[in-house]
Amino acid sequence: MKEKEIIQTIKSTLNSEYIGDDCAYLPDLGIVVTQDSLVEDVHFTRKYSSPYNLGWKSAMVNISDVCASGAKPVYLTIALSLPKNIGNDFVKEFYEGAKDACKDVKIVGGDITGSDKIYISVTAIGSTKGRKISSRSNAKEGYKIIVSGEHGSSAAGLKSLINGIDNPEFIKAHLMPAAQRKFSREIALNAECDYAMMDTSDGLADALYQIASASNTVMSIDFEKIPYNKKLEEFPDWKDLILYGGEDYELVAAVPEKLLKKISNYTIIGDVKHGSSGIKINGKFYSDIDSKLYNHFEE
Structure with a gap:
């Protein structure tokens, strides 16, 4: 069973x-x-990721989801499941990484349990005050x-x-x-009409496809842009890495x-067009890109 089928x-x-966007929007609470979650040997391996890297990334991927909604990231909780051979040095370095990633976002609690490998689960809360919240639809x-920066x-x-x-920049x-906090903030504070926004955690093509499907439109882009x-x-x-x-x-x-005149540091890569949901890349239409995407549940 595929991840999207499970979610559905x-x-x-x-x-x-x-359910359906990067965040659940609770307008009555203004959040x-x-x-x-990050799971050892699924999302990361200790061979490549230091405890500091893990702390940084686990915090940042959740902050990114809040930014994708247009809200301001404010609070984080972190639940860690750790094997017996993990010591205090790991925990200290992990939380140093998380703290540095958070900046003004406060880590306010969490949970610690034992496990056979490392499991990290982070919950993030964002404030919607003064901001217009996005939806894929x-x-x-x-x-x-538009996109905020480089892909691939x-x-x-x-x-x-x-x-x-040895590719330090890519690594x-x-x-x-x-x-992308600034990009998110500028859009959410200046938007007067509805808009759609996602992060590219599962790839640029996936984000475009998710928005197209939710809004029943065609996301038409020029690869060269x-x-x-x-x-x-x-x-x-390299082209597959980008998409x-x-x-x-x-x-x-x-x-x-x-x-667009109210925001900065963006690149226009295409237009939303009428039609059955899907994406167009250099004029070629795709109604299904699942075969190209990572699936947590594949054998």
Whole structure:
């Protein structure tokens, strides 16, 4: 069973209006809530990731989800499940990494349990005060598709680690991603109309496809307009790394054109068009990209 099928089963079983975006938006409380988990030998291996790296990344991926909603990240809780051979030095270094990633986001609690390997589960809360919150279903025909930064670097970093290639810039992009707080803040504070926004944790193509599916539109992009580090071209599959690699934690948004004059540091990569949900890349239509994407539940 695929991850998206499991999510759909949960959503239909609970009949919940809150499931479907990076965060659950609770307007009566003025907050968004998100939760993400990192599992040893699924999302990371201690061979490549230091405790500091793990703390940083586990905090940052949740902060990124809050930013994708348009909310301001404010609080984090961290639950750690650790094997018996993990000592205090690991815990201290892990929380140093998480603290440095958080900056002004406060870590306010969590849980510690024993386990056969490392499991990290983080919950993040964001404030919606003064901000317009995004939804994947809000992309509309005529909107511009914009991204916050370069794509493909994290996937190149992972490949470099696995193959023992010295690529410090790409490796840092993989081990220590940065949430796009300024990009999110500028959009959420200045938006007057509905807009759609996601992070690219599962890849740029996946984010585009999720928005297209939720809003029943076509996300049409020009590949040549996607920003990327030119060193990526040293990899034979560099185009796939850009589209499908994932874990860059950049933001992609579909916004009305009039909003663009109020924000900075973005790249227009395409337009939202009318049609059956899917994505167009250089004019070629894709209604299903699952075969290209990472699936947690594949054998």
